[in-house]
Amino acid sequence: MELSSGEEGARGIFQSGNAVFMRNWPYAWALAEGKDSPVQGNVSVTVMPRGGGHGTSAPTLGGWQLGVSKYSHSKQAAAELVMWLTSEQEQKRRAIEGSLPPTIVSLYDDPDILRANPFIGQLKSSFDDAIARPSTVAGENYNKVSSAVFNSVHNILSGGLSPEESLIKLEKKLKGIKLKDTN
Template sequence: MATTACGSSGGDDAAQKNPSFKGRGPIKYVAGKDAGGSVQKVLDKWNKAHPKEKVTFVELPTDADAQRQQMIQNAQTKSDAYSVLSLDVVWTSEFAAHQWIDRLPENKFPLDKMMKPVVETGKYRGGQYSIPHASDGGLLYYRKDLLKKAGIDKAPATWAEMQDACDKVKKLSEGKGMDCYAGQHQKYEGLTVNFSEAVNSAGGEVLDAKGKPNLDTPEAKKGLDFLAKSVKDKTIPKEATTYQEEQGRQAFQGGKLIFMRNWPYVHSLASKKDGSSKVAGKFDVAPLPGLKGPGTSSLGGHNVALSSSAKNKATALDFMKFFTSEQKARFALEEASLAPPYESLYTEKALVKQFPYLPTLKKSILTAEPRPRVVNYGDASSAMQKEAYAAMTGTKSSAEALKDLQKALQKPTAQQ
């Protein structure tokens, strides 16, 4: 599988040509489940202003792997059923290399106002193939009320501090029966993210600066050991090996977890005071913990791309400008606590007052490590999921899993 993060595939350069954006009329926006409920509201605004160019929302499953597979199937059949795609930031290279999406005119979008690492996720071989509409950085959600009662005045910066805090909270009457920590540990894309974060947060790296796998290191082993040993000693409950984002959110909101790794969208849902969250007003967020200090998030987020087989591309391009605007990013932040790609929104006083975690989130994004940006990303991610899950569930040791992953990621295929 591909392990190189840059270079030439040596293939046809047709994907680099500038397509023509012609045709007006109805289009379809394709994305994963709208957990925060903000997407349809944005589409309603567009549809009201463009009655002859309406956008229909095609809502795919929550599971990122299932989303990717459905988009690929549509692209391979050259179907025009999908117009504008919401891509995980690491899918751009794969979709661009296979000419499933069009190269976009960079000057039509305010990329200079967006955070540079976020904009870079939309590039492939010098061209801009997708535009950020929401960024993402991992955050540590924690029960500030229980930590305070246990005599802990700040969020843990290391894994050891987090485990110590759990021990103290569990001794409280309110902490009995609670689990310590969960992330996204089911064998799917979320585990690729959590595994990468663990390795990076222990001072290791999945790929080196040249794009080669670098997993036969003590640091990588310490990262995977954290996940594997945490399941074994029940710091991470066994049930959490089945968690995706939503299961973790529901467990935290239901008062079952002391700590949780998740994305910013959870903040607005967990803060609701309509009875759906038992932790509203009782939690806070902090940077992810690491081995010796604050950890490193994987860079998350979603970009919009234009299906190369879509109809009505002039409408689609206009919709993409609308959907990636600063106004829409502000709305998505206020409505669903989605991380904006625009840097200015993180320092706007009114927003920081409303969302005190914005400075923490900005730091998480700017210091985040991207997952491998490779053409055969699906193969690379599947290998990471397989080996991390084997170590966490005890079917392999961390050392064996990393040795096997090193081999899997070294298989020669087309480079980016």
């Protein structure tokens, strides 16, 4: 059993029909629904699992940031490119052709986008429900926090520890990381 994989590795396993589900970014839907995909017509998308006291899903904030370097020799042309890439027309095209989520909220209700990629309408709630990525909270300790969480989940999935044991160890580890950097 495969317990870990990068985004493209996971997509490859899923798209070949060898996985029941996959956690990935929206671009993967367009590829899984491509005309040569073995799973075409059998793929669906949903929000992340709900948890916590109120049973809410917590998508992360993120995206493709665009900017113009102050060292650019073509600042005007670069700024024009950024403006075009972030235009409604271009975001709509990318949403239709590549299932890339737009940053313009009204596009989540666009009938052309929803016809091409029905799941995109579900992503609209991300604007209201999204939380900062753990890297925002963990700062320079993100790698330590990420490694601790990964190891905890891996221990559970591989049968090394029970979920209860693993979560107790994870809590101690995360508190240790926090205490170490606040003293």
